[in-house]
Amino acid sequence: MKILYFISEDWYFCSHRLGLAVEAKRAGYEVVLVTQVDLHERQIVDAGVRLINFPFSRRSLSILELIFIVCRLISIYKNERPDIVHHVAVKPSLCGTLAARICGIGKVVNAFAGLGWIFSSSNWIARILKFLAIFAIRLLLSRSQIIVQNQDDKYYVERLGCRSVNLIRGSGIDLDVFPDTPEPTGQVVVILIARMLFDKGVCEYVNAAQILKNRGRSVRFLLVGAPDNQNPASISLYKLNDWNESGVVEWLGHRDDIPKLLAESHIVCLPSYREGLPKSLLEGLATGRPIVTTDVPGCRETVREGVNGFLVPPKDAVALADALEKLVLDAALRKSMGHESRLIAVSEFSSERIVAETLAVYTSLIGTHVA
Known part of the structure; x- marks a missing residue:
């Protein structure tokens, strides 16, 4: 056949x-x-x-x-x-x-x-x-x-x-390629992995990063992924470079070492407007990381509210910043939520x-x- x-x-x-x-x-x-x-x-x-x-x-x-x-x-x-x-x-x-x-x-x-x-x-x-x-x-x-x-x-x-x-x-998700890893020591790192599209909530992510920096929180915000010129919602290289140079976020572009980047991060975030079921969030679950994402189709499938992460309204940078801040300030909460994320990955998304x-x-x- x-x-x-x-x-x-x-x-x-x-x-x-x-x-x-x-x-x-x-x-x-x-x-x-x-x-x-x-x-x-x-x-x-x-x-x-x-x-x-x-x-x-x-x-x-x-x-x-x-x-x-x-x-x-x-x-x-x-x-x-x-x-x-x-x-x-x-x-x-x-x-x-x-x-x-x-x-x-x-x-x-x-x-x-x-x-x-x-x-x-x-x-x-x-x-x-x-x-x-x-x-x-x-x-x-x-x-x-x-x-x-x-x-x-x-x-x-x-x-x-x-x-x-x-x-x-x-x-x-291949659970061997994305093993359960303890969170790293040092400054808290938030990571967004996606094609660089407006519809992925990248602008809200950048605005949330600025809000937390204005509140005095010491956090690194990583953007990982390349623009997609085949998509009308693609973000220009000019804007991505501008964000990177501002110091609010670090744009790393396309990367092939996603398991390593996740292991070096503390929180996985994707404030998308709508998804099928985003692979980057599944990879975050498998690595044992708390998830902050939007309460929209596809994204909400990965989060049990208050158990392994938080759901926020789409296009709401303040709500996104507030949810991230809870995890930034509470290492014990990150650990417990990360444990639950791994269990969800194993039981539902292998x-x-x-x-x-x-x-x-x-x-x-x-x-x-x-x-």
Whole structure:
């Protein structure tokens, strides 16, 4: 049996789906990946995944480009004849499902890693795109197997008329790569790990850092991640460098040593406006860190209020600063909450559990185990 993944970019596949693809191979599937190849070709090929390069722009709104994407996918699907196609994110799901229908492929999985910028932004362009996306989801995706990462998105997609909606909470976390570590000594360090987007609450994080510094709190605030020029909410390099030079936060850019950075931090923060289920918070849970995040879809899934962290309203820098300050001033509270975070990671978000739940979706389509 052959499974074909269509994902916009290779870095996202490696970060969020490579473990799933490896386990699918072990279960007996032939695995093919259609994606835009950039820096991760060797890693993907070494994992035994056959790779098809597919240039793709997440930002483009061109109708002609969408037609070109669908036409090229039709050609690939006809050549590959996969038994299952698995699309990730809204745009690949819509284009991929249309191509699959034209090719007569009935076993389709569409995974939403959150509903994206168009569902969280109040921008007028986003509102128009949201209307069009809702229409397209109802028209194209209602008969596919859909995977969402949080309960809010499950309710939302079901209300759009989709019948087979599976709640699989995130992409999982490797508990060996992110071991439980005691917090370091010295100055308290707060860390935000994400793409540098306004929708991740980066401005509120910077403002909260300034508030705590004005209150005389000695805290380091780290920003880890790069801008995303394919996303309309991307923060400019000028602004990031300006924040870094101000001394309020330290912008470290893209880093490959996330386990080390988490081990050297005390508190994990992500004041996002909406998520699927953010991997950086799962990594924080696994490392045994208290979480401060927003009470929005996706983020709230990672926090038991007052047990392993705090939830604050979105776009509220003062509330964010107040919640962070409680943890900055109380080492015992950080320790107890960090312990609870690790327990949550082990019991709910291990990569083994998430992969098994996803493979079960494939099995429900095939009707029997492959191997």
